[in-house]
Amino acid sequence: MNERELPLNALRAFAIAAQSPSLEIAARKLGVTHGAVSKQIASLEAWLGQSLFGRQGRSLQLTPYGKILADKVTESIRQIGAACDYVRRDRSRKVISVEAPATFAMYFLLPRIKKFETQNPKLSVWIATRLTGQTPDFAQNDVVISRGQFPKVATRVGTAKFLFEEKLTPVSAYSLLKEAPIRKPADLRKHKPIASSSRPGEWEAWFERAGLGNPLIEGGHRFDHLNVALHAVRDGLGSTIAPRQLFGDMINQYHLRCPLPDIFYPGASYFAYSAFQPETAESQIFISWLQSECRTSDGDNIGSHIPLNAV
Template sequence: MNERELPLTALRAFAVAARSQNLEAAAKQLGVTHGAVSKQISALEEWLGQSLFSRQGRALQLTPYGNVLADRVADSIRQIGAACDYVRRDHSYRVISVDAPATFAMYFLLPRIREFEARHAGLSVWIATRLTGQTADFSRNDVVISRGSLAKASVRIGPARHLFEEKLTPVSASSLLRELPVKCPADIWKHKPIASSSRPGDWEAWFERARLGRPLIEGGHRFDHLHVALHAVRDGLGSTIAPRQFFDGTSRRYRLRCPLPDVCYPGESFYAHSTLQPIAAPVEIFLTWLQEQCGFAER
């Protein structure tokens, strides 16, 4: 059925009349005349080709078809009302929507969000993630975080705010490090290397920085994305190369550590952009806090 054909005003009048079982009471609730409600219900019955009420004086009695329609319409109206109440929430409560790369969101942003919301009552952060190669959603988010520079194209966004430059180093599960400790770069040979297709060449670059020659990773685990590779690391299947900044104190929940944090090489930089111009005060608060958190991670 075409949505344009639905007699929504008549359906609302019917729902109120079915609930009150009296046209005068329904008219009072709707703020219209008795005749207006009667006309709406008659039009609805004609459109449906079914009688909805049997009239007994001033009282209304639902017909079997009327009962079916009344239950469904009442439930739909309750759902619509709940949705409107949710959207029309307290104006003192503000949601900040953030579009971020999946690994950054999972390992850097999510572990810190509760601290931000506790510090700033009335502000809440909703996060949407994207994978490498996916386009950021500028239209539905207040903040977009990017790995590497973000081409502005025709989208109007705020100036890039530098968050940090990746310091790429091996990351291992605490359980694996207890079994196979890593005290010097050569000890990493004990671990099976886990690679990700979204970050090709990371192991080779780290081995070069550590002066270990070239790694032998043929036949090893290789996943399409770093955040999937990190799941394998958490399961103790081996180690991977990832930004050191993701695995400071907040990574304890994942039981992941960087055994050689000082043996690293520089990767891409992360930036944050506001999509609102001018920038709303809550978004400015979030961006300032985010840069502060990134500053702590750099130390």
């Protein structure tokens, strides 16, 4: 059905009439004449090809089809009213819609959003995620975050704002580190390697950086994306390679840590784009705050002095 064909005025009149003992009372609620309500309902019945009301004495009774339609339309009107009330109550707050890679959104952005909104009480942040290979949606978002710079963006999009360069290092669950502590790079051979297809060769590159050569890595789990691999790490199934900045000095609600944070190799850089040029004031505030959070998370000593008995 084409939504443009929906007789919305007639449906509203019908919903009020269905809750009223008579058309006269429904007309008073709607602020129109009895004849206007009758005409709206007659036109709705003609459009549907079904009778919605039957008379019983001087009162109207809903037909079986009328009851079905009344329930659905009344509930829909309530939901529309509730949505309008929410928007009107929240009109003093402006929403910033942010699209980000799924792993960055889950492990960096989401744990910090309350902090941003507390510091900026008139702004709210809504987050959408994007997987590797998906096209960024500049049309539906105010800010788009990328891993690596986009090769070409629309001319109306703002310039790329640097956030951080990945410091890739092993990440493990607290529970696994209790069972198999990591004090030197070779100890990681006691953990099953968990890899992601979207980031090939990261284990080999880290072992090379750690001075262990390029050992043959056998077995272990392999997932399509890093955010899925990190779920397996959280379950204590092994360790993976991930950006150190995602598991830094903040309270780590996922119980993950970097056992050897000072041994890392550089990965891709993250950037933030304003979806509009010139940038809106709200986007500027958010991107500046995000850059500050990234600088804090990128400190050289993050996580490097956490004793194992603290996990």
